[in-house]
Amino acid sequence: MAEAAAPQERSLHERIMSDVEGRILSGEWPPGYRIPFEHELTKEYDCSRMTVNKALTELVKKGLIERRRRSGSFVTRPHAQSAVLEIHDIQREVQQMGLTYGYHLDHRELRKATAQDRAALEVKAGASILSLTCRHFTGDIPFCLEDRIVNVSAVPEAKDADFSSVGPGSWLLQMVPWSAAEHRIRAISADRRIADALAIPVGTACLVVERRTWHGQVYVTHVTVTYPGERHELVAQFLPMQQQ
Structure with missing residues (x-):
């Protein structure tokens, strides 16, 4: 042999x-x-x-x-892709690039809905809202800034969750089934708050993804995720409509 x-x-x-x-x-x-x-x-x-x-x-x-x-x-700086028509877990998105994921909760507040909250989630005056601001990292470098509000009446468990170690997006995907979502995508120039959070110069071009999701007829959450523009892009896959 x-x-x-x-x-x-x-x-x-x-x-x-x-x-x-x-x-x-x-x-x-x-x-x-x-x-x-x-x-x-x-x-x-x-x-x-x-x-x-x-x-x-x-x-x-x-x-x-x-x-x-x-x-x-x-x-090189990490350059991520997200599908426009999907709801992504940011932690998984970072790890799929082969990079080390990090997370930090910057602000958590349980409060009454403001006029802006009511417009975003279509809740009544006096409704309880959980407001969260957090950052996601690749290693020590900020990957994106997340500003989120959660309709507490739709997700009562959120009231007692501190989100100090688990991002609200990951938590919600596990806790609440969603039946529909709406995306809005736009470009902005970083103001001082965003620049400080993402460690970029004021005026840097950023990509903003706004999304709200609902379960049945009730809006669950509205989130704004801000990425440094040069590090992220959105992709969409679709099929041609059938001819009538």
């Missing part, structure tokens, strides 16, 4: 590429981190500059690094 062939050894440029990719995906080299210069990698791996260049070129094609003239190569 013939012996099984030994597995083919990886080429040096593949090993360099794998090492760099591993450090990026593990979070050791976070977005914005400048990776070693070509001559430094050449010395570390005892190889030609052409070999290092080949490895880095492949990483650029994968979207993991970007090259800046006279500055070096840097780990």
